[in-house]
Amino acid sequence: MKPTIYITRKIDDQIVEKIRETCEVEMWPEEDTPVPRSVLEEKIQKIDGLFCLLTETIDKTLLEKAENLKVVSNLAVGYNNIDIQSAKEKGITVTNTPGVLTETTADLTFALMMATARRIVESSSYLRDGEWKTWSPMQLTGQDIYGATLGIIGMGRIGEAVVKRAFGFGMNVVYHNRSRKQEAEKKYGITYVSMDQLLKKSDFICVLTPYTKETHDLIDEKELSLMKSTAILINTARGGIVNEEALYNALKDNKIWAAGLDVFEQEPIPLDHPLLTLPNVVTLPHIGSASIKTRLKMANVAADNLIKSLKNEKPEYVVV
Ligand code: GLV
Numbered sequence: 001m002k003p004t005i006y007i008t009r010k011i012d013d014q015i016v017e018k019i020r021e022t023c024e025v026e027m028w029p030e031e032d033t034p035v036p037r038s039v040l041e042e043k044i045q046k047i048d049g050l051f052c053l054l055t056e057t058i059d060k061t062l063l064e065k066a067e068n069l070k071v072v073s074n075l076a077v078g079y080n081n082i083d084i085q086s087a088k089e090k091g092i093t094v095t096n097t098p099g100v101l102t103e104t105t106a107d108l109t110f111a112l113m114m115a116t117a118r119r120i121v122e123s124s125s126y127l128r129d130g131e132w133k134t135w136s137p138m139q140l141t142g143q144d145i146y147g148a149t150l151g152i153i154g155m156g157r158i159g160e161a162v163v164k165r166a167f168g169f170g171m172n173v174v175y176h177n178r179s180r181k182q183e184a185e186k187k188y189g190i191t192y193v194s195m196d197q198l199l200k201k202s203d204f205i206c207v208l209t210p211y212t213k214e215t216h217d218l219i220d221e222k223e224l225s226l227m228k229s230t231a232i233l234i235n236t237a238r239g240g241i242v243n244e245e246a247l248y249n250a251l252k253d254n255k256i257w258a259a260g261l262d263v264f265e266q267e268p269i270p271l272d273h274p275l276l277t278l279p280n281v282v283t284l285p286h287i288g289s290a291s292i293k294t295r296l297k298m299a300n301v302a303a304d305n306l307i308k309s310l311k312n313e314k315p316e317y318v319v320v
Helices: 013-020 037-043 060-065 084-089 102-117 120-128 157-168 182-188 195-201 221-226 244-252 292-310
Strands: 004-007 024-027 049-052 071-074 093-095 149-153 172-176 204-207 232-235 258-261 281-283
Touching (some): 004 013, 013 292, 037 060, 060 084, 071 292, 093 292, 102 157, 102 232, 102 281, 149 157, 172 195, 195 221, 221 244
Parallel strands (some): 004 049, 232 258, 258 281
């Protein structure tokens, strides 16, 4: 008998077909609406495998309802939506999709650096709103990217991919990470610094660390107060790493220059959120890995992880 699996969102037909070769598949039929918790609670009871997105909270209460569950395959590199400890205790494998999204996410990180530094979104609105009356010397002037110092918090795969791009822009790169990355230091000539040094020195600060209990509010009032008044903060990791109230205050009072945010504490960010009233913030709806090719690759990796786990083979990307 084939194992049964549930897919929590409508995904590409070819990927569903591939999973169907080895599994009985049921899928939440909607593309743009998350599966209701009540449906997930019912489905989880009997299935052998779950293919889920970062929009689903796979917590202890949910996992306790599962009788046969062997694997949770997350369609994301981040897995803060899953209670890893509870999964481990129940002997449930958790997998993710790193690697394939590295370059695409680094591209978007760089896009946010450029958009914020050169006031791209603000300038576009300026033109469309009819405010462009003449060319003038200091109109919509921003910050240089070329030659600036980039501070990367979290030197993993995406951090390294951002470093490679930064060299094309003549940037000087410093980084902070839980552990030193001697190989990356040698390979790219980047410098390890303390968190305080990074915050004080950098013109651009990119948050690229996983979201854990330890990194919750890693960038708060104190950290923002150490940054230059011309500093630009970019977050393409997870919203909870930056305290949004502190960030709003720093941006509103021009304590820092700008922020580029692809992620938020609450997603979707409520439309009445104060951050959305500021001209010096570029906000995106969590599209870091959103190229067609990459999202399909991620879905393929997630499918392979699921199938292998259910065949008792070792999947390529195991979290626990
Ligand atoms: C997206 O945010 C991911 O973790 O893959």
